Amino acid sequence: MRLGFFTMPMHPPHRNWVETLKEDRQSFILADKLGFYDAFCGEHIADEIENVTNSFQFLATLIHETKTIKLGTGTANLSQTHPVLIAAHAAMFDHLSEGRFILGMSAGALPADAELLGTLGEDRSRIFHEALDAILALWTRDPPYNFDQPDNRFKISSAKMGRREFGLGMVAKPYQKPFPELVGTVVAPSSSSATWYGEKGLHPLSANFLLPRWVRTHWEAYVKGCEKGPEKADRNNWRVARTIFVADDDKTAHRYARESQASPYRFYYFNLMRKFRVARRMYVFKEHEQQDEAEITEDFVLDRLLTFGSVNKVVDELLAFHDEVGPFGEIVYAGMDWVDPALTKRSMELMATEVMPRVNAALASSGKSTRAVAG
Numbered sequence: 001m002r003l004g005f006f007t008m009p010m011h012p013p014h015r016n017w018v019e020t021l022k023e024d025r026q027s028f029i030l031a032d033k034l035g036f037y038d039a040f041c042g043e044h045i046a047d048e049i050e051n052v053t054n055s056f057q058f059l060a061t062l063i064h065e066t067k068t069i070k071l072g073t074g075t076a077n078l079s080q081t082h083p084v085l086i087a088a089h090a091a092m093f094d095h096l097s098e099g100r101f102i103l104g105m106s107a108g109a110l111p112a113d114a115e116l117l118g119t120l121g122e123d124r125s126r127i128f129h130e131a132l133d134a135i136l137a138l139w140t141r142d143p144p145y146n147f148d149q150p151d152n153r154f155k156i157s158s159a160k161m162g163r164r165e166f167g168l169g170m171v172a173k174p175y176q177k178p179f180p181e182l183v184g185t186v187v188a189p190s191s192s193s194a195t196w197y198g199e200k201g202l203h204p205l206s207a208n209f210l211l212p213r214w215v216r217t218h219w220e221a222y223v224k225g226c227e228k229g230p231e232k233a234d235r236n237n238w239r240v241a242r243t244i245f246v247a248d249d250d251k252t253a254h255r256y257a258r259e260s261q262a263s264p265y266r267f268y269y270f271n272l273m274r275k276f277r278v279a280r281r282m283y284v285f286k287e288h289e290q291q292d293e294a295e296i297t298e299d300f301v302l303d304r305l306l307t308f309g310s311v312n313k314v315v316d317e318l319l320a321f322h323d324e325v326g327p328f329g330e331i332v333y334a335g336m337d338w339v340d341p342a343l344t345k346r347s348m349e350l351m352a353t354e355v356m357p358r359v360n361a362a363l364a365s366s367g368k369s370t371r372a373v374a375g
Contacts, residue, residue, distance in 0.1 A: 003356050005031040006074055006241050007335030008042030010049050010268050020051050023338045032066035034352035040074025040104050046112040049271055056089050063097045070100045075185055077108025079124035080117055083134035083154055087171050094175040104183040111279055130154055139179045143170045189214035191221050198225020208241035208334040209272055210284050211304055216325040235370040236329035243334045245308040246350040256343055257308035264336035269301050311354045318359050327370045
């Protein structure tokens with residue numbers, strides 16, 4: 001199982017933006033040094049707590065600060081930008097990084113962003129689907145372009161002003177052929193998005209704020225889509241994000257992750273719950289559809305979604321989680337605000353050097369790794 005990193009950076013609004021951006025960059029640089037396979041960064045335009053407004057721009061500052069880690073948008077919100085721009089910017093990034101790039105994408109779920117951009121009343125999932133079709137057309141066809149599908153709002157042409165003989169009107173192709181790995185985030189239980197990803201050749205990344213019982217449904221939905229898609233369902237292509245904190249001892253882990261009111265994990269889920277209530281998406285935390293939202297408290301969520309403790313405790317919990325949801329190719333470690341920089345860095349170090357080797361050894365010996373389990 002690979003180890004990845006994902007952050008939708010959430011920082012207290014009183015913190016200095018310059019400092020939190022530096023902190024987030026250091027997380028990626030540390031992940032690279034520790035051998036993480038990839039690292040994704042989220043983006044939102046209108047959220048004071050989440051400080052990255054453009055994941056391409058943020059990740060570009062890390063290309064020459066890192067050596068091997070793949071850098072992924074997590075996500076590029078396709079309902080917010082014209083697909084020609086996404087195709088061109090992603091291709092350029094792929095060349096700048098010499099192929100260390102993953103295009104993570106979604107519709108863009110934050111209603112505050114949509115209101116500012118005038119798309120609050122739009123079907124943003126449909127825009128996402130239409131934009132992806134346009135991007136793939138640009139990357140797999142040669143100019144002059146004449147993308148004019150009757151059920152797609154994006155009409156893309158370079159026939160009038162393009163001059164193929166000297167490259168005018170051409171959108172650059174990516175460095176990776178035919179294009180970078182495409183990853184889509186999955187949030188809802190039994191998500192139709194996961195099925196669509198399978199149909200389109202995207203690889204799913206299950207969100208860290210979803211109960212394990214619902215995470216399992218993502219694979220089932222994805223498999224259905226792959227039956228119609230360009231790739232066979234491969235568990236190695238399934239990424240699963242979790243909220244994890246590892247310390248040298250259980251007492252330190254409990255104090256920092258759960259007991260302290262200054263816990264970055266408590267801050268993260270408190271703010272996530274506020275956003276989901278406004279967006280009417282509290283279903284992601286429910287154990288069953290009819291569960292009363294009054295039961296969904298901060299501690300209820302932390303009890304079910306935060307894995308914390310010493311190395312042995314975290315290994316045991318991750319193996320139990322793996323048994324519950326089934327094999328997957330990558331565990332994606334969720335980044336948080338650096339309330340205590342030393343503990344934050346130590347957690348990532350222990351995750352990479354102690355937890356993952358033990359988890360992989362246990363999976364290999366039990367025959368439960370993705371290599372041993374097909375489909």
